[in-house]
Amino acid sequence: MTVHFKQVTIVGVGLIGGSLGMILKRDGLADHVVGVGRTIENLELAIKLGAIDRYEQDPERAMPGTDLVILATPVESYASHLKKWGGLLAEGTIVSDVGSVKGPLVEQSESLLPAGVHFVGAHPIAGKETSGVGVACLDLYQNALCLLTPTTNTNPEALYKIQQIWEAVGSTVRSIDPFLHDWVLGAVSHLPHVAAFSLMNALSDLQEQTKGDTNLLDFSGGGLRDTTRIAASSPEMWRDIFLWNRDNLIPMIEAFEQHLGRMKTYIKEHDGSGIEHEIAKARDARQRLK
């Protein structure tokens, strides 16, 4: 039997929440999909695009009858959301999320929900460099990896249902400890975002220092485009991710700074074999990524 919900309420109907809503509706995985959000225009667009059936701005109207809530807002807002409507949920309701940080956030979320309401941390590794329900699509989770982060408190049935729903929308599901999740994603996602944002900002400074009316970006090839693609991501979302994964991210940025500094020293000291060694190591590591 496939998984099925009576009412899924999606809080934060952007790219991630909106795409999920679209697929749930298309595949009949929920009888009703309700959107909760801040701006009416966005919610109207979500209806037009088939991501939700109706929307509510007042949780008192959105939550009754819900058997699954998907939190898809920037992670810093979880606490205020859960405090606002956690108490409105019926016993047995599952609250899950799509956030890019997990460890302390899962602990916090579990502690803010009443007994009998089940929190299951989830993180579909999917996205685009653009955000908003306007770019939501039906194949966003196709062949994507979705990480679930159960704890000793997680209700096994709720966990299984969340696994089933992500598998139903086309993802491969894998469970991982919430704190290990943050370490791993810090390395493969959050640090590269810090690098891309900083590189783009450095280029803006260099543009200002460029003589005459030369536009640096007129001379860029595909390399720069690829390297900085993720720099176009949402400021609000990434601000929260960086803050919530601060304890992992700071030493990771420092590891990166160390390698940058090493390369700079080799170049300064005209140490060709040092440079070549660093590049060869990087190339070998990159080739394993393919």
Add this chain to the structure above:
Amino acid sequence: MTVHFKQVTIVGVGLIGGSLGMILKRDGLADHVVGVGRTIENLELAIKLGAIDRYEQDPERAMPGTDLVILATPVESYASHLKKWGGLLAEGTIVSDVGSVKGPLVEQSESLLPAGVHFVGAHPIAGKETSGVGVACLDLYQNALCLLTPTTNTNPEALYKIQQIWEAVGSTVRSIDPFLHDWVLGAVSHLPHVAAFSLMNALSDLQEQTKGDTNLLDFSGGGLRDTTRIAASSPEMWRDIFLWNRDNLIPMIEAFEQHLGRMKTYIKEHDGSGIEHEIAKARDARQRLK
């Protein structure tokens, strides 16, 4: 009348030199294309792939009859090449290159050639993350930008012929001062390469620090793949580029370090609006790149 050469000799038959040879041969832009290189296997492969007609390891046999030499080796080797065979070239021969640095290298190359042999600096902004003649292809320069870097010493007819040849292989040609070239490419290409190499090496360190048998790269999405694609580039080639563009690159790495450090401080101090401001600036700059 289209441009035409009797014999083009390509020194360094890799991705860049090999692709050029293939197109010259296919389009009849040269009667003969001769390859000069270090390893016989590579030169044999170049013949098999149609990148050259024949090869020579001895410049004494390669250079007579040549009216265009294309230097396509790592830039540090230019001087030893020009010293070895510059004197063998007939008056009126053009020597051009495909190197990613220009300023001091063009000065050096001009000074090493005998009077009557014309140097024209060229830099086709094209490439792949892999190297070698095995990945050479006929459409590498299609719609690419090719930068020419004439100086007050450049022979106008030679410059015009080099312009014509790059236009004939499908590129858009633009002239730029050789020193401005190095500033611009330092920013849009060399710095992003430093960043990608350092990021990949930081990830290797973080992998070593990862507990258990978790493989970080199992959890990476398209973001990491894009951000580090250029980290798979040739160590030898990039070593030389970094060294020859050292004076631009060091302050550029420092501009990057400054933004990284700023982001780190904001994260450390839990300064959400500082983080958000940095990201928003980066996103706006990135969106202008599209």
